[in-house]
Amino acid sequence: MEKILQEAILHGQKYTHNGNPASYIPELQKVNSSDLGVYIRTLDGKEYGVGSYQQKFTIQSISKVLVLTLALMDNGFDKVFGKVGVEATGDPFNSIVRLELKHLQKPLNPMINAGAIATTSLILGKGGNEQIERILDFAKLVSDNPHISINEDVYHSEVQTGDRNRSLAYFMKSTGVIEEDVESLIQVYFKQCSIEMNCQDLARIGALYSNNGICLKTGKEIIPKSICRTVMAIMTTCGLYDASGEFAVNVGIPAKSGVGGGILAAVPNKIGIGVYGPALDDKGNSIGGIEILSYLSDVLDLSIF
Amino acid sequence: MEKILQEAILHGQKYTHNGNPASYIPELQKVNSSDLGVYIRTLDGKEYGVGSYQQKFTIQSISKVLVLTLALMDNGFDKVFGKVGVEATGDPFNSIVRLELKHLQKPLNPMINAGAIATTSLILGKGGNEQIERILDFAKLVSDNPHISINEDVYHSEVQTGDRNRSLAYFMKSTGVIEEDVESLIQVYFKQCSIEMNCQDLARIGALYSNNGICLKTGKEIIPKSICRTVMAIMTTCGLYDASGEFAVNVGIPAKSGVGGGILAAVPNKIGIGVYGPALDDKGNSIGGIEILSYLSDVLDLSIF
Amino acid sequence: MEKILQEAILHGQKYTHNGNPASYIPELQKVNSSDLGVYIRTLDGKEYGVGSYQQKFTIQSISKVLVLTLALMDNGFDKVFGKVGVEATGDPFNSIVRLELKHLQKPLNPMINAGAIATTSLILGKGGNEQIERILDFAKLVSDNPHISINEDVYHSEVQTGDRNRSLAYFMKSTGVIEEDVESLIQVYFKQCSIEMNCQDLARIGALYSNNGICLKTGKEIIPKSICRTVMAIMTTCGLYDASGEFAVNVGIPAKSGVGGGILAAVPNKIGIGVYGPALDDKGNSIGGIEILSYLSDVLDLSIF
């Protein structure tokens, strides 16, 4: 397995020079753009890592998966999907157009920024501090890593450049999708994006979803099976921004990317994968990370189709 | 298995009164809107049918699956996906807006009308007659039914009311996506939509995709495996119009619906399913058909997630 | 002339019951919706008023005319029209879609909210307090009324319900159209909307534009002629939201409406008119006010066409 992972990294390295780190958040540019790492956890508990798999990065949009899961556990399907839909958009992640065109009802899905902000607003807790604490605790729980924390430098960098997200949030406030204070909500959102993990953390989270929410160590249910399936379905249709369809066709694995360079992947009933590569393509996905997953999907026959 | 199918039909019957047959094609309204049928073919060759599974109906948008498959076999991935994308839209099936907004490049995917018309234009053949003949032959081949034919009444009904599709085709002609004569192309498109099948035909087609394109009877490859997987991925992300995401979440099976009331479903490596129920929901999907598939997915654990 | 104005009021009264006061700002609903007033100032200095012409109301979007004028005087044509265009939109006043679709360049014109907010950001002054003070001073100057002030109740009412405008402002901040602090800017914007005037004030302002910016009393130039013409042209093409074209066809007078119920009208080289009627049509224009202006345009032959 380790040899396959090494080949996957070699394959991915052919592509990293075509990408660039995220430029809109200054702090995210301070990376080595040729870094690549991959980590796998199988459902019988084995783990394999190659490359920069210990390198920490902020999870950014991958947090949308965790927050959607927690929001569903907090509120149930009806309440969450009354606020946010589950349809893919074919739009860039920060588009505002469809909010207005779709009759102001609700964001199209929880994997675009508008939908994610609306989802975050549903996390239980008295005020923003309690909300982000609960999100961080949940991140620790699902990654089985009590040392997960928020990268304060990235968080402050997000705060300064997050005007498009503020615009989305105020728009939804004006249409009633969001009820709470926008600035408090947006701080929680920036903080969840700034949670720091490595490939190992992502692989363990992926394995938990793959295993229908049952902890591999204890056998206890951490996430209900129906929520795991729902989240993996949404990852499949909406997980890679407006390249989600292409990824489904070429790779065929439920996955979620973040502009920090990470991708969380969960092959149902098989394995969890974490990849990292901060060089992004023009849609905001890790260019080497996609190639690694594509390679592994082919060699290990991981496609769900 | 037959008992399960009967229960599925009973479950579906609770919903048919909430839907209506397609109204925009006059001929499609001449149906019994409470009809429901289901047919299953397993990969070990067993078949089960319950309800109106012998009832013929026009496949309408289900033809998009067949034509995409044939276009890929005729032209290869690069040529086809140079003309049409693979991203879901969240738009109704007949929307023209995104063609213009997305910089005139290409239709977002082959499961919306614009993308399907562009795909049809890639079917090899001298003129429209040869194109539709090849499509019909392919339909006979994959359904293992030499008696498949075109419903002329529906075809003529489509011709008269197909102005939105003509608009889409002329738009793409003006932007260079389509090169051939629009009126000839649109006739092929209307004819492929008017191909008549029953649930048994759909189930056998579904089983062929489930079996990665290998004929269950002869063991011969009818469709290359990579094309089967690609088509099933696109069915998953775009197969039920702007309810594709909801279907992925609730049912989790690659499927394609048509406004004639049919749904073609293919569970990878497991079974093929054909359902029929002409009462449609407001997005154009068989309301009872979706419920039958949802029931079967739960009971038989068919979700790919 | 007074008889004509009385007839105009009688004509307008036939329509007020079809409209309603603005509902989205709570404070604006506290009006008598059957009120109607009209005031005229001719360029030879005569003035006539009938109906509720002394009734004060907040000028709301009429402030866009004053702020555009002051921004042009502060910055010149090139700087202002580098930030905001001059094309009509056919969109509702608070639409955000076109900001994104039009390649993020700049708001289409200074009479829609996005364009007005961008225009306000160009008003010279150290901070929001100095900006709004300069706007208020300019309002006093052009209306020749030193008692003009801000209605604090309406201002506080705007602040609470102004999330759509905040969304527009943050969007423009994210694209670089706006550089200053959004919350400070938006306070200035809400305050300029809450400036209180009556029909007499509006008529005097209108007469100043009609007279190419030359004060009727002193003969001094208050606004350069080229700016007056530019502003009257923009009032003609964009002054009544997405009913601007209809108003140009039916009335043919440069005018600007506000959801407070006022309309400022300026007939080039002839007269200035102020009308008031808080019952609005579904596009946000005073329903009786439009009818009064339509009546006067016919009887006094005021159309510029």
Place this chain on the structure above:
Amino acid sequence: MEKILQEAILHGQKYTHNGNPASYIPELQKVNSSDLGVYIRTLDGKEYGVGSYQQKFTIQSISKVLVLTLALMDNGFDKVFGKVGVEATGDPFNSIVRLELKHLQKPLNPMINAGAIATTSLILGKGGNEQIERILDFAKLVSDNPHISINEDVYHSEVQTGDRNRSLAYFMKSTGVIEEDVESLIQVYFKQCSIEMNCQDLARIGALYSNNGICLKTGKEIIPKSICRTVMAIMTTCGLYDASGEFAVNVGIPAKSGVGGGILAAVPNKIGIGVYGPALDDKGNSIGGIEILSYLSDVLDLSIF
């Protein structure tokens, strides 16, 4: 006056090298792109011409003015404006997006292609031949030139490249805006665009509108005054595609441009102007023609504002 016109031409010549002839209709490229002509007719019957004012060109979108006028005379205001609106769009002339977004109701105005095609469908006459004959007769009447004819080469060139217009027409057919046969209608539309005139013809038409529809020679009413005013208002708000607002601000004269290089201008109660210059800016307006009109507006004080 002739000296002023010569200076205007000299002024315009500084800009022609920045533009290009229309490229989307092959036949329109066969012009001398540095040609410039201007012709003026005053309401006391004097006429002045300078430059290529005898050069014939196809009127293209200028036909929209004639057809709107004739449609209003044929059907009255209510019927015409029940089919097509009067709001400017800020969109390019051939945009289809707003047709769909604006709830399929009706094209925004008769000066964009969609609205013009809908207007043409209202011209009385048995079939396309009679319709185009009536339009041509009307063109001869208003230009006082019985030799006006259709340029067959351009017409055939339009037919071949008119797929975007066919798309617009079929879209409107599908939504019920248009009831007649699309191909017949589109032929009439292409023919009206191919009507050939020179600057003199345009100036005389302009003078007729300026004179409220009263023939300068006979004193007879050719077009009702209310229709003249309506058409001049629509020219002001929508006459130069998505540069209409800019033209209103900079020039301030009701005008309509065509991609053949002509501009028809009508200064109410003053003069009619025809200009020609086939080098177009990127919005499809004669780049030299606009400059000539801008120069004349300044020197002769022609702005209506």
